[in-house]
Amino acid sequence: MSESDLSRLVGSAVVLGITLLAYLISVRLGQRFVKRLQGKGAETGARAVTLWLMIRRVILAVLVITAVLMVFSIWDITLTPFIAMGTVIGAAVGFGAQDVIKDLLAGFFILAEDQYHIGDTVSIAGTTGTVDDIQFRVTVLRDYEGNVHFVPNGQITVASNFTSIFSQPVLDIGVAYGQDVDVAMDVILDELNSLAADPQWQAKIREPAEMLGVQRLGDSSVVLRARLTTIAEERWSVRREALRRIKNRFDLEGIEIPFPQVTVHQRSD
Numbered sequence: 001m002s003e004s005d006l007s008r009l010v011g012s013a014v015v016l017g018i019t020l021l022a023y024l025i026s027v028r029l030g031q032r033f034v035k036r037l038q039g040k041g042a043e044t045g046a047r048a049v050t051l052w053l054m055i056r057r058v059i060l061a062v063l064v065i066t067a068v069l070m071v072f073s074i075w076d077i078t079l080t081p082f083i084a085m086g087t088v089i090g091a092a093v094g095f096g097a098q099d100v101i102k103d104l105l106a107g108f109f110i111l112a113e114d115q116y117h118i119g120d121t122v123s124i125a126g127t128t129g130t131v132d133d134i135q136f137r138v139t140v141l142r143d144y145e146g147n148v149h150f151v152p153n154g155q156i157t158v159a160s161n162f163t164s165i166f167s168q169p170v171l172d173i174g175v176a177y178g179q180d181v182d183v184a185m186d187v188i189l190d191e192l193n194s195l196a197a198d199p200q201w202q203a204k205i206r207e208p209a210e211m212l213g214v215q216r217l218g219d220s221s222v223v224l225r226a227r228l229t230t231i232a233e234e235r236w237s238v239r240r241e242a243l244r245r246i247k248n249r250f251d252l253e254g255i256e257i258p259f260p261q262v263t264v265h266q267r268s269d
Helices: 002-037 044-074 080-096 096-113 180-199 234-255
Strands: 120-124 127-134 138-142 147-151 159-161 170-174 206-216 222-231
Touching: 002 044, 044 096, 044 127, 080 147, 096 138, 120 138, 127 147, 170 180, 170 234, 180 206, 180 222, 180 234, 222 234
Parallel strands: none
Antiparallel strands: 120 127, 120 159, 127 138, 138 147, 170 222, 206 222
């Protein structure tokens, strides 16, 4: 091996070492910054984690490209053929890559506008689940059954975030027409207030319960509507517990929850 080849090997090793060191330092600084923001609140911390994952991928791509170009320069490898080939390939791919560009731009605006974070429960492009990752081109969702969905960012026209700041689960409860609806409403509101006062649940409920009144007169029941205001991620657990308590209380009070029935009238000649 000639002396020039040896110096080139050393130079290449130095470039790769510096690149690796720069990446490790940037990762360390980024993690410290994210940890500091996490101490300022859950919402700020979730946004910081999401942005950092995207920024880390950008840093890695920039460092790798820079290192490759520097190694090529050390070995006196001309880039002209690669540039020409890249131009041709880029022109060919450009015609068929419009959707990819659309996905990339949509992903950028999702992060810039803070539409949702990793860990949020969202409904996008007809799919509902928890956000596992937000990549350059796709958002990765995991639904309630554990299935993973890769949703192209360009297909997201409406994003519904179920875990942003607070939630207001609505309870529609039917009672029989023979029941006194005022009594039933008092029972429901009393049970919801009891739930809010329970030490196990009070930290998950932000405001007093609301009894909104009669929602509709159904075929077999009078539907009463109540509403709770909860911490966003606890909306489902609080709603399930509220329904459980109301059912048990109705049983104690003798308030009937009707179910669809068919009445047969028999006529004799």
